[in-house]
Amino acid sequence: MEKQTVRSFVFVYLALIGLLALTVGSSFLELGRLNVFVNLAIAAIKAGLVAAFFMELRAAQAVVRLAALAGLFWLALLLGLSLADFLTR
Amino acid sequence: MPDSRALRAQFDDLGQQREAAALGMWVLLATEVLFFGALFTGYTVYRLAFHDAFVAGSGHLNVVLGTANTAVLITSSLTMALADVASRSGSRRAVIGFLAATAVLGSAFLAIKGLEYAQEYREGLVPLNSLVFSYSGPDAERVQMFFNFYFAMTGWHSLHLLIGIGLLIVFIVLAWRGRDRVRLEGNVRAGALYWHFVDIVWLFLFPVLYLVR
Numbered sequence: 001m002e003k004q005t006v007r008s009f010v011f012v013y014l015a016l017i018g019l020l021a022l023t024v025g026s027s028f029l030e031l032g033r034l035n036v037f038v039n040l041a042i043a044a045i046k047a048g049l050v051a052a053f054f055m056e057l058r059a060a061q062a063v064v065r066l067a068a069l070a071g072l073f074w075l076a077l078l079l080g081l082s083l084a085d086f087l088t089r
Numbered sequence: 090m091p092d093s094r095a096l097r098a099q100f101d102d103l104g105q106q107r108e109a110a111a112l113g114m115w116v117l118l119a120t121e122v123l124f125f126g127a128l129f130t131g132y133t134v135y136r137l138a139f140h141d142a143f144v145a146g147s148g149h150l151n152v153v154l155g156t157a158n159t160a161v162l163i164t165s166s167l168t169m170a171l172a173d174v175a176s177r178s179g180s181r182r183a184v185i186g187f188l189a190a191t192a193v194l195g196s197a198f199l200a201i202k203g204l205e206y207a208q209e210y211r212e213g214l215v216p217l218n219s220l221v222f223s224y225s226g227p228d229a230e231r232v233q234m235f236f237n238f239y240f241a242m243t244g245w246h247s248l249h250l251l252i253g254i255g256l257l258i259v260f261i262v263l264a265w266r267g268r269d270r271v272r273l274e275g276n277v278r279a280g281a282l283y284w285h286f287v288d289i290v291w292l293f294l295f296p297v298l299y300l301v302r
């Protein structure tokens with residue numbers, strides 16, 4: 001097996017477990033509204049690690065990355081435009 | 090000598106075929122992002138409107154089991170990624186071993202989720218048609234809305250995971266029966282993208298549902 005790749009996967013795995021501990025730990029701190037943002041930021045970092053390494057977006061062709069970004073783009077529209085309404089009523 | 094069916098007629102070479110498969114999977118996953126995105130958007134709107142009730146509802150979830158399950162699923166993504174690497178450059182035994190480990194971890198996730206559902210059922214927190222939702226705290230109807238979202242989102246996620254486990258079992262059988270290496274590699278590649286996506290959905294579901302403060 002490709003030693004280099006396997007090693008990077010194990011590092012990513014350890015980082016993901018560390019981030020999980022961090023997100024659960026932070027939820028016991030009284031940070032007010034900040035708790036949500038800490039949780040979402042950590043989840044986004046974890047998702048980025050999985051996509052970049054395990055799903056190999058890092059080494060993917062431009063058109064494949066574009067398809068992945070398209071998913072995020074439409075999600076941003078869905079969430080962004082909905083909340084632009086509900087948050088400003 | 091690779092199987093003559095390994096390279097489909099419409100592609101020039103295996104590299105092009107692999108790239109097309111990856112593109113196709115990512116387009117599928119983009120539609121899945123929107124499917125779960127709609128659930129997340131609905132949840133967000135109600136959580137903003139019923140904040141205190143959602144904090145109360147979230148307090149009834151089992152954070153210990155939820156955390157354990159997140160760790161189980163992250164580990165399954167590692168074994169899936171290793172199966173992916175093994176399908177390219179390892180032995181057939183290694184591919185089968187990693188696929189089996191992934192299927193076992195995925196099943197462990199569903200088993201733990203089942204324990205949680207059973208616990209919530211005993212507490213009368215399952216707002217399904219014929220079941221009684223018996224919550225005695227304030228804002229019971231708003232808390233019920235939290236549990237509607239909780240069961241819809243985790244239920245759809247579990248269904249996705251069940252489909253993933255089914256795919257893994259099919260791949261294990263195919264590998265066992267000596268499927269051509271290139272074709273098996275393509276199967277595992279596509280299955281791995283799907284599996285990691287289902288993992289990512291959970292990475293958001295866990296903090297959003299279990300850690301509401």
